Amino acid sequence: MRWALLLGGLVIIADLAARAIVQRTLSPDDVTLVGTLDDIANYVLFSILGIVVVRDTRSMYMGAVAGVLAALLDASVVAAAGAMAPMPGPGSIEEIFVSNLIIGTLFAGVSGVVYALVQNWSGGRRGR
Numbered sequence: 001m002r003w004a005l006l007l008g009g010l011v012i013i014a015d016l017a018a019r020a021i022v023q024r025t026l027s028p029d030d031v032t033l034v035g036t037l038d039d040i041a042n043y044v045l046f047s048i049l050g051i052v053v054v055r056d057t058r059s060m061y062m063g064a065v066a067g068v069l070a071a072l073l074d075a076s077v078v079a080a081a082g083a084m085a086p087m088p089g090p091g092s093i094e095e096i097f098v099s100n101l102i103i104g105t106l107f108a109g110v111s112g113v114v115y116a117l118v119q120n121w122s123g124g125r126r127g128r
Contacts, residue, residue, distance in 0.1 A: 001069065003056070007049040008070030011104075012077045014041040019081060039103075046070065046104050050112035063112020064105055071104025 018038035022031050049070055050063030075097040082093050 001066075003049055003053050004066040004069035005073065007045050007052075008073040011042055011045050011070060011074045014038055014045070015074060015078045015100075016081060019078075019085075019087065022087065023085065042100075042103055043107050046107035047111035050108035050110070051115045053108070054112035054115050060113050060116040061109075063115075064109030066112075067104040067106070067108025068101070070108070071101045074104065075100035 015038060018034050021034045025031055025034070046067055049066055053066040054060060054063045078100060079093045079097050082096055
């Protein structure tokens with residue numbers, strides 16, 4: 001729960017910063033670049049979340065559970081920000097919510113499982 005809140009908060013900061021930059025830019029190329037950088041930051045942060053949670057709990061599925069919790073937190077805040085200050089272009093609040101949930105669960109879960117499998121195959125012990 002602690003890691004989901006901490007890294008979910010970092011994902012929120014990245015998403016809201018990207019929204020603020022997009023609202024102030026005029027170039028479509030800049031909007032695309034900011035969106036791509038935001039997606040990469042989300043992928044990296046959720047992957048780190050999955051690895052850290054599996055390392056601490058020693059349970060493969062807990063990475064996905066932490067990803068769901070962090071994604072729900074992030075999606076709620078970003079959806080609320082979208083309701084207060086809608087972004088130009090396509091993308092409803094429901095689409096943002098679902099995409100955040102999928103990205104968070106998928107990346108945290110897969111990275112946690114891969115971390116656990118690598119630890120088991122290498123014969124290494126999962127330290128705290």
